[in-house]
Amino acid sequence: MKHAAEAVRIPRLSERERSEILAAYEANAYKPFWTDAKGWTQAGGRIATRLGAAGEDGLRPSDYPLPDFEAGKHAALAEADVRLSALAVLYARDARGGRIDPRRLSKLLTPTLYLPSAPEVLATLQAAPDAGVALAAYNPPHEGYRRLKAKLVEIRQHLDDTPLVRIPTGPALKLGMRDARVPLVRARLGLGPSEEPVFDRSTVTALVEFQKKAGIPATGILSTQTLAALGTPAAERGEQDIVAQMERWRWLPPELGASHIMVNVPEFRVRVMRDGQLIHETRAIVGKPESATPIFSHKMDHVIVNPSWYVPPSILKKEFLPGLAADPDYAARRGYVVTRTKGGGISVRQPPGERNALGWIKFMFPNEHAVYLHDTPNRRLFATERRAYSHGCVRVENPFALADVVLGSEWTQERLKRLIGSGERRINLPQPFAIHLVYNTHVVGADGKLTVFDDLYGFHRLVRQALEQRG
Numbered sequence: 001m002k003h004a005a006e007a008v009r010i011p012r013l014s015e016r017e018r019s020e021i022l023a024a025y026e027a028n029a030y031k032p033f034w035t036d037a038k039g040w041t042q043a044g045g046r047i048a049t050r051l052g053a054a055g056e057d058g059l060r061p062s063d064y065p066l067p068d069f070e071a072g073k074h075a076a077l078a079e080a081d082v083r084l085s086a087l088a089v090l091y092a093r094d095a096r097g098g099r100i101d102p103r104r105l106s107k108l109l110t111p112t113l114y115l116p117s118a119p120e121v122l123a124t125l126q127a128a129p130d131a132g133v134a135l136a137a138y139n140p141p142h143e144g145y146r147r148l149k150a151k152l153v154e155i156r157q158h159l160d161d162t163p164l165v166r167i168p169t170g171p172a173l174k175l176g177m178r179d180a181r182v183p184l185v186r187a188r189l190g191l192g193p194s195e196e197p198v199f200d201r202s203t204v205t206a207l208v209e210f211q212k213k214a215g216i217p218a219t220g221i222l223s224t225q226t227l228a229a230l231g232t233p234a235a236e237r238g239e240q241d242i243v244a245q246m247e248r249w250r251w252l253p254p255e256l257g258a259s260h261i262m263v264n265v266p267e268f269r270v271r272v273m274r275d276g277q278l279i280h281e282t283r284a285i286v287g288k289p290e291s292a293t294p295i296f297s298h299k300m301d302h303v304i305v306n307p308s309w310y311v312p313p314s315i316l317k318k319e320f321l322p323g324l325a326a327d328p329d330y331a332a333r334r335g336y337v338v339t340r341t342k343g344g345g346i347s348v349r350q351p352p353g354e355r356n357a358l359g360w361i362k363f364m365f366p367n368e369h370a371v372y373l374h375d376t377p378n379r380r381l382f383a384t385e386r387r388a389y390s391h392g393c394v395r396v397e398n399p400f401a402l403a404d405v406v407l408g409s410e411w412t413q414e415r416l417k418r419l420i421g422s423g424e425r426r427i428n429l430p431q432p433f434a435i436h437l438v439y440n441t442h443v444v445g446a447d448g449k450l451t452v453f454d455d456l457y458g459f460h461r462l463v464r465q466a467l468e469q470r471g
Contacts, residue, residue, distance in 0.1 A: 007082035020118035046132030058243035095138035097250030111251035147444035173222035244464035257434030266453035299432035306352035
């Protein structure tokens with residue numbers, strides 16, 4: 001039992017998981033799961049093979065070091081058996097997103113991780129016809145993930161394709177500064193030589209583009225972070241980007257829902273899927289960088305036609321309270337209603353109407369962030385390319401077409417529009433509709449082409465850095 005306790009002592013497994021693994025062996029009368037007198041059984045061998053191929057899914061094989069043992073040595077075999085169980089549990093949890101905690105990166109990254117328990121993993125592997133296939137199945141089953149996995153293989157075939165110019169360390173460089181390293185920086189960015197070693201406008205512009213692609217702050221300043229990125233081959237950076245995007249797919253539930261809404265925030269796009277087919281697509285407006293749209297999954301359960309808009313605390317504090325202090329009629333003259341709350345504060349409401357900030361309809365999935373999808377009276381903003389204008393909610397371009405999809409045949413667009421102006425009305429969905437607010441900056445199409453969207457809030461950079469630091 002002492003050797004077994006040592007075998008489960010893997011750093012990223014909690015005491016609970018270690019205890020559960022040992023309890024599984026106790027319940028099995030301490031008989032092995034994956035070994036016999038000769039070494040690995042067929043199931044054990046397939047688990048070991050899958051652990052060795054962890055890199056195929058953007059995981060690190062070095063996180064799952066297989067134990068060494070000699071066939072015929074009972075104690076060594078028993079310890080190897082327990083260690084393989086522990087490594088399999090760790091792999092399964094990592095495959096489901098257990099490597100990093102999104103909430104530690106940002107309070108706006110709040111997906112529900114579906115991390116399997118140790119007993120669940122061990123029972124699944126023991127019952128499976130192919131334990132290796134069963135272990136691999138803990139990785140996301142979604143088409144978007146599978147395409148990224150294929151792209152990862154492609155990128156790794158060209159890891160050494162970029163000759164690098166090595167740039168010495170030194171002070172940060174800003175526009176107009178002179179430095180002997182400027183010719184090297186220009187060469188690394190693919191620019192021609194300049195007459196003077198001046199960090200000029202063309203160098204800054206090229207550096208900003210590089211910083212955007214590298215997922216670091218696009219300041220145009222040659223900082224320590226930028227210097228490190230310049231020292232990383234483009235293909236290797238591309239590999240890191242794909243792995244970070246694959247990690248965010250692990251934040252989604254294994255089952256997205258036969259019918260579901262996918263809001264890809266960096267793409268400013270809303271899609272509705274049914275049985276794997278796209279049935280509706282529209283442009284969206286998302287949160288400004290200072291009031292970012294959160295990333296999570298939920299269930300939409302009702303819509304409200306002719307909604308009132310309750311001014312959120314941030315806008316109340318920034319705009320309304322100073323306005324009311326200067327002019328008691330500040331809100332009323334703008335069409336808002338002010339009421340006193342029980343706690344002595346105030347609530348400001350914008351009644352339904354054509355100027356209402358939510359437009360004529362909003363789509364509700366009650367959540368900790370108090371965000372939702374809604375209409376808007378300011379539709380001209382949909383014509384812009386970088387549509388980050390909201391306070392966190394998602395505005396949709398054609399909300400009644402979306403309502404037509406989620407409410408079913410009973411509520412057509414025509415019937416809904418007849419309600420406009422007739423007072424606030426709640427309509428429950430026939431059944432809850434899964435909705436996923438995602439942050440997919442790297443998307444591989446059916447043709448294998450990679451499309452990269454701007455890292456609007458820096459979330460991609462945070463994930464990539466967290467994975468690199470953990471490694």
